[in-house]
Amino acid sequence: MGACLNCKKELIGRADKVFCDAYCKSSFHYKKKQGEKKSIFESIDKQLKTNRRLLKLFNKAGKAVVRKEELLAEGFNPKYFTHYWKNTKGEVYLFCYEFGFLEKQENNKAKYVLVKWQDYMK
Ligand SMILES: [Zn+2]
Numbered sequence: 001m002g003a004c005l006n007c008k009k010e011l012i013g014r015a016d017k018v019f020c021d022a023y024c025k026s027s028f029h030y031k032k033k034q035g036e037k038k039s040i041f042e043s044i045d046k047q048l049k050t051n052r053r054l055l056k057l058f059n060k061a062g063k064a065v066v067r068k069e070e071l072l073a074e075g076f077n078p079k080y081f082t083h084y085w086k087n088t089k090g091e092v093y094l095f096c097y098e099f100g101f102l103e104k105q106e107n108n109k110a111k112y113v114l115v116k117w118q119d120y121m122k
Pocket of ligand 1: 008
């Protein structure tokens with residue numbers, strides 16, 4: 001006979017039992033769900049920080065143009081960003097905190113124009 005998956009108390013009764021009662025069963029599944037929610041938060045948080053670190057690394061001068069694949073190879077994921085800014089031409093820059101990027105096609109190659117957040121973008 002094993003122990004309850006929730007409270008670790010020794011189980012009495014049917015051999016296939018894994019929880020002592022309905023309370024332990026729902027408590028276990030609730031805690032498991034909370035854990036999964038946390039991991040989604042953590043993985044998005046981690047990706048945003050990776051994106052920010054890479055944008056910062058490739059944009060030391062405040063403005064830069066890099067090949068898209070170069071950033072992607074480093075682990076950059078353009079689906080994750082914190083906010084956006086649209087310029088007067090209607091181009092939408094996506095930002096990860098204070099570092100932004102805009103995808104552009106140049107000679108059939110995908111590039112990113114990198115910028116830094118400015119006060120006038122508010
Ligand atoms: Zn239990």
